[in-house]
Amino acid sequence: MTLSSQDELLLNAYVDGELDPIEATRFEQRLRADAALNAQVETLRALRGALRSDLAEDVPSPELRRRIMAKSNPPPRADRNSWMALAASFLIGAVLAGATSFGALNYRSSDDLAEQLVSAHVRALMAPQPTDVASSSHHTVKPWFNGKLAFAPTVADLGAQGFPLVGGRVDVVRVEPVASLVYSHGKHLISLFEMPNTSGASAPVTSHKKQGYLALSWSEGGISYWAVSDTAPDELENFVKLFRAATANP
Amino acid sequence: MNVDEASDQARFTEVFVPYLVDAFRLARWLAGSRADAEDIVQEASMRAFKYIRGFSGGNPRAWVLTIVRNTSYSWLAKNRPKDVVLSDDLNQDDREQFEQAGTQEMQTPETALIAKLEAEQVRKAMASLPAPFREILVLREIHDLDYCTIAEVAALPIGTVMSRLARARRLLSATIANGIP
Secondary structure, eight states: OOOOOHHHHHHHHTTTSHHHHHHHHHHHHHHHHHHHHHHHHHHHHHHHHHHHHGGGOOOOOOHHHHHHHHHSSSTTOTTOEEEEEEEHHHHHHHHHHHHHSSSOOOOOOHHHHHHHHHHHHHHHHHSSOSSSEESHHHOOOHHTTTTTTTSOOOOOOOOGGGGOHHHHHHHEETEEEEEEEEEEEEEEEEEEEEEEEOOOOOEEEEEEETTTTTEEEEEEETTTEEESSSOOOHHHHHHHHHHHHHSSSS | OOOHHHHHHHHHHTTGGGGGGHHHHHHHHHHHHHHHHHHHHHHHHHHHTTTGGOOSOOHHHHHHHHHHHHHHHHHHHOOOTTOOOOOGSSHHHHHHHHHHOOOOOOOOOOOOHHHHHOOOHHHHHHHHHHHHHHHHHHIIIISOOOHHHHHHTTOOOHHHHHHHHHHHHOOOHHHHOOOOO
């Protein structure tokens, strides 16, 4: 059958859901009266079905995914333009793939965790707002986490000691939501991550350096704490000392 | 690694990686084979990484698809120079002829015949269409983009998107009705 080009465009736009409701209603009235036009609609829909028939198998290989994930986390000092070098970073790619549940590799080392938390801190700095709830009061920030986490994070007001609370947000680390408190100190921000400590044992403060950021971690009361910042190391140590003193059980 | 590089990587992970499947599908339909598509997506990912700071918000999926589309054409021009007809390269007269060519007559194959096609036959039929028609069908039917987004990705006026899409479907129908080569 022959369609005017206007009708042909109308037919296509109808099948694509691009007509406004009034035009669509009008077109449907025509369809009811016109079997040949109706057949054309069915043809276009059948073409769509045929094109989409092997969609489920039409996915990239895990190998390509690994190579590209490796790109988003290349090893230090590797030449980023060299895919040979990136091939050597297979392990790091696999680690990252694990983090996004494409791989089965388990990684639990605190080094990888430090890297993830530093990334979360950097990402927060790039976002328009480093926090999802902005408040300098722990009475506002602490209840905001209700229902978002499987544990109650510890929140301390350290404004009087030079580390005012800026707010809080939830990050996802190892596919688990973790609490992130944001404190400021001068021009620097400190992210304090809190997550349940699976072993339950207390651990003293350990320091990790990643990409120019310092991370201090410790565990107590069933929670692992990670403070991440680019502020001076002694300032961050001071922050950790003050936080632990303010939240210590009497 | 400095902070700039770290933030580039974070952005790349946020902007490019979620659309890897979309990227692969577009490249595969344009290039025809899985192996070539993987080459193209890898090259596109390098371009995306390089230009990630140029992504100023907006629709990340359209941004990724635009890069993959452009990479596909430059890859095809380099690796299979004889196969590609780019409508961008046609002059105005040729282009009009190209858009209007053929008859308005729609050769309508039986819906049942279309439904019975194997995925491999569909790919063959698509491979016989010129790239600009294939591309528009893929963006519409595989990626489910609306006309506006197709216009953005393929750098076409919306009127051209509409007429080219109609013509692409007519060509694909005719190919199927006439027996896939």
